[in-house]
Amino acid sequence: MQRRCVYSLPVPNSPDIHDETLPVLNRNAVNNQLLFGADSMATVYDNFVQGMKKAGGPDVQIFGYREETKTGHAPADIKHVTYGEFHDRFRNLSRGLRGLGMRPGDNIGLFSGNVFEWVLVEFATYYQGYVSVAIHETVSRAHSEYIMNLTGVTTVFATIACAKKLMEMRDRIPKVKNIVLMQVPHQSMVDKLIERGFQVFKLADVEAYGQQTPDGKFKQPTYDDVATIVFTSGTTDMPKGVVLTHGNIISSIAGTKFMMENKDLTQLSVKDCSVSIIPMSHILGRLVMHLMLAVGCKTVFPRTMPEQLLEDLSAIKPTVIIGVPKFINRVQDKTMHAIKGKGGLAGSIFRHAVKAKLRNIKLGNSSHWLWDHVIFRPLSETLGGRVRLIISGSSSISHEAMAFLKCTFSCDVNEGYGLTETCGPASSTTHDDTSTGCVGTPYPPNMVKLVSVKELGYTVYDKPYPRGEILVRGANVFRGYYRQPELTAEV
Numbered sequence: 001m002q003r004r005c006v007y008s009l010p011v012p013n014s015p016d017i018h019d020e021t022l023p024v025l026n027r028n029a030v031n032n033q034l035l036f037g038a039d040s041m042a043t044v045y046d047n048f049v050q051g052m053k054k055a056g057g058p059d060v061q062i063f064g065y066r067e068e069t070k071t072g073h074a075p076a077d078i079k080h081v082t083y084g085e086f087h088d089r090f091r092n093l094s095r096g097l098r099g100l101g102m103r104p105g106d107n108i109g110l111f112s113g114n115v116f117e118w119v120l121v122e123f124a125t126y127y128q129g130y131v132s133v134a135i136h137e138t139v140s141r142a143h144s145e146y147i148m149n150l151t152g153v154t155t156v157f158a159t160i161a162c163a164k165k166l167m168e169m170r171d172r173i174p175k176v177k178n179i180v181l182m183q184v185p186h187q188s189m190v191d192k193l194i195e196r197g198f199q200v201f202k203l204a205d206v207e208a209y210g211q212q213t214p215d216g217k218f219k220q221p222t223y224d225d226v227a228t229i230v231f232t233s234g235t236t237d238m239p240k241g242v243v244l245t246h247g248n249i250i251s252s253i254a255g256t257k258f259m260m261e262n263k264d265l266t267q268l269s270v271k272d273c274s275v276s277i278i279p280m281s282h283i284l285g286r287l288v289m290h291l292m293l294a295v296g297c298k299t300v301f302p303r304t305m306p307e308q309l310l311e312d313l314s315a316i317k318p319t320v321i322i323g324v325p326k327f328i329n330r331v332q333d334k335t336m337h338a339i340k341g342k343g344g345l346a347g348s349i350f351r352h353a354v355k356a357k358l359r360n361i362k363l364g365n366s367s368h369w370l371w372d373h374v375i376f377r378p379l380s381e382t383l384g385g386r387v388r389l390i391i392s393g394s395s396s397i398s399h400e401a402m403a404f405l406k407c408t409f410s411c412d413v414n415e416g417y418g419l420t421e422t423c424g425p426a427s428s429t430t431h432d433d434t435s436t437g438c439v440g441t442p443y444p445p446n447m448v449k450l451v452s453v454k455e456l457g458y459t460v461y462d463k464p465y466p467r468g469e470i471l472v473r474g475a476n477v478f479r480g481y482y483r484q485p486e487l488t489a490e491v
Contacts, residue, residue: 005439007433008448019452022458026255026444028262035258035444036475037250042223044126044246045296047253048087053268053297054099058084062293064300065116065271066263066312075308077230077302078316081114086123089207093124096210098156100178102131104218109148109156109176110281111416113137113167116301117182117203118280119289121137121157123229126246129221132228133241136281137162141169146238147231148482157203159183170196180206194398222249229482230283230420241482244283249290250421255425255444257293264430264441266389266412270296273386274320275313277302277327284393287424288322310334310382317384324390325401335379350375357407366410369479378409385409393418399436406473416440423476423489446474 008024008223016022025032041047053060063081075222102108108130112118119457125132133151137159144165148156158166163179177216179193179200193200221227227246231239245315259265274292276299278430292299297320310331311436313321353371359460360368368376380387390405391418392415405413416428417439426448452459452470480488 007438008012011447019454019460019468021450021466023447023449023473024442026259027441028106028264029093034447034474035251035254037223037445041250041254042228042246043221043225044123044290045220046251047250048083048123049416051294051296052083052087054294055083058082058087060090060270060296060314061143061298063116063119063294064084064298064303064316066315067414068305075303075311075315080298086120090120090123091127091215092207092210093120093203094127094130095215096206096208097124097128097130097155098213098216098218099206099209100131100180102155103107103486105131105223105226107131107133107151107153109133109135109153109158110149111135111137111144111156111158111162112280113159113161113304114276114280115159115182115304117157117159119299120203120245121180121182122228122286126221129225130220131190131226133256133280134217134228134230135162138219139281141165141229142398142468144238145169146242148176148235150241151189151229154178155180157182160185160189163189167196170198180470186221199356210483221246225252226479230281240487241481242283242420242483243421243482244423245479248476248478249287252287252423252425252443253290255446255476257294259428259430260295260446261456265414265428266431268292268295268297268320268389269412270298272297272319273316274299274322275302275318276300276394277309277318277323278322283420284322284418284424288391289314292320314381316383317386319386320389320391321383321387322393325395325397328390328392328397328401330384332401332403335382335404335408354403354407358403361406361479364432364434366406366412372410376408378411380410383409389414396437396439402436414440416443418443419472421478422446422472422474426470426472426476429484432480443474443476445476447470454472 006027008027011023011337014022029165059082061080062083064078067076072399108125110132123131152175159185179198183204190200228244229241231241240408251406260267300316302309339346352373354466387409397415414429416425418425425441425443426444450466452462452468460466460468
């Protein structure tokens, strides 16, 4: 018999308001209180320092990356970075930024895909109170120009590919003066950027300058200081800049750790390894990275070409994967294609194995004595053979994909609901939830309620379940939209 999951607790003494549900809290909320963060942790830097201590000190490896190789060449070995090495480098880079005229509170652009240098720059901004402005490499030219002009960034860190785009935009981004190249460039590239009127610096040179520069009188940021501006996708209009503080990020990290401690989520440790797939320009990509730092779990960056990803995962052998449904569907399609290639009997056996495994899962047992050895364990090698937690973000995952993941990898699969404005998740499914099409319990930092939207035909009185607009309140909720007070007032 499938177990019934308790998702939330009502907020005590809440007034009964027409066309609204009662607000609810995380099902394990202590004394019916929202979680604001840890007493000893005020900033993202504090989270890093505590994570380093918990993991075992500065010599523990915390990042890895695989350098790009030319088509047809054998992939490079994975390079590893320790807490101590990372700490020294981002502190040097942070101090070096002062040589470029940066001051606490200044916005600094980050124009890149998912590379290790991204987190290096990100932490350099956190360390002395700068504000990172994220621009993903696939963002349209119009949106990129809009983001840089709205935020007034004068310094932009960029990969080689993104620096080429900056050259093309030069006349429309007049405030940008400095480009710091995150990868080693050819001199011809540097010369072209200079010809377009930019001052050009190499990442290593800024680090070297900072190594000779003391911290000086700069103060560490506080819980309430702005950490980053994250722009929404802007599918129907120009993107909105979501202003997130150190406190927003810390409360989201604390919420995840709280759910791990209550055994609602898989507990992670220094023995685990995650892989960076979700774009670091999205808050979920960065929040996952902060969580891994907090618990001592290594994060490895695969190469950036999509067709190389599965090959890299097989080499990295992650235990934790946070992906989007598009990635999950790619893994599923490749697996099913291989099964179909073996003929009709193989497909029939696979379907029978899935049904048998799902019966076990509904009873709380994620394994099967026969089919794991015969069918699923060989298939799990697609992702390295060690995966024990998969989290799906961005959009809902289909029932078929959920069943495929749980059966093939014999692991926990979580999904949730969240926004950039909630600094990642506002709710998440839990260990004991075997259903699909559900987003679980409210995250510990926030409370949630529904409000009827009658013009769209949604009311909190609908059957079998209430429907309406989701309202979220808590320490993880953003400060406002950057330079858009009218939009901020609406929320």
